[in-house]
Amino acid sequence: MRIEPTELADVLLLTPQPYRDGRGLFTRTFDAAVFDEHLGIPGLSATFVQDSQSRSYRGVVRGMHGRAGRGEAKLVRCAHGAVHDVLVDIRPDSATFGRQRAFLLDDKDFRHLYVPPGFLHGFQALTPVADVCYRIDRPHDPAEDLGVVYDDPDLAIEWPQPVTVVSERDARAGSWQQLIAAQHLAPRA
Known part of the structure; x- marks a missing residue:
């Protein structure tokens, strides 16, 4: 597994190395030892406590979601299909506060993202069906949802396809300026 930094502080792009043969392929999508060694934090991978999966249809946008506290x-990672995955840094002390970056995640090269705490996350399905898998480091608490x-x-996120469906919750989410004011997220000088 290759691990690379991205333009957003502390966000990592992980690329497995699939073995392909006449049967198809086999790939290790995550290796705790490689991950922990790269970050220099023994046992960090063991903090992941929940795995979830969503299925979305072409044009669906899920996001932009984050967690308070x-x-x-x-x-x-995208286990099936392809998504346009977007992150926005909401950490006030970060050198990349307020910046966004989009990534193509798909079932061809199996790249996936390590997203540290303090980011908004969302994606758009680019294929007829896209399955996205999430591994998180603490149980979900709806009381801490941000959006x-x-x-x-x-x-001004540039979604690559016309948006076909968003959830009612996502359509009613607040603005960037409201999030900054409510969470006291203005960058510190």
């Missing part, structure tokens, strides 16, 4: 670290509407003009 101490946040939530996650590993995100910014997917078409917020300040974030």
Whole structure:
């Protein structure tokens, strides 16, 4: 597994190395020892406590979601199909506060993201069906949900396809400016 930094502070792109033959392929999608060694934090991988999966249809947008409090670290990958995955840094002390980055996650190269606490996350399904798997480091607590509407003009996220469906909750999410004010997220000088 190859692990690379990204333009967003502390976000990592993990690329497994599949073995392909006449039967298809085999790949290790995660290796705790390699992950922990790369980060220099023995046992960090053992903090992941829940795995979840979503299925979305072409054009669906899920997001932009985050967690208040101490946040939530996650590993995100697309097990089937392809998604346009977007992260926005909401950590006030981060050098990349307010910046966003999009990644193509798909079932061809199996890349996935390590997203540390303090990011908004969302994606758009690019294929007829896209299955996204999430591994998170603490149980989900709906009381800590944060959200910014997917078409917020300040974030100006460029979704590559027309948006076909968003949940009612995501359509009612607040703005980037409301999130900053409510969470006291203005960057510190």
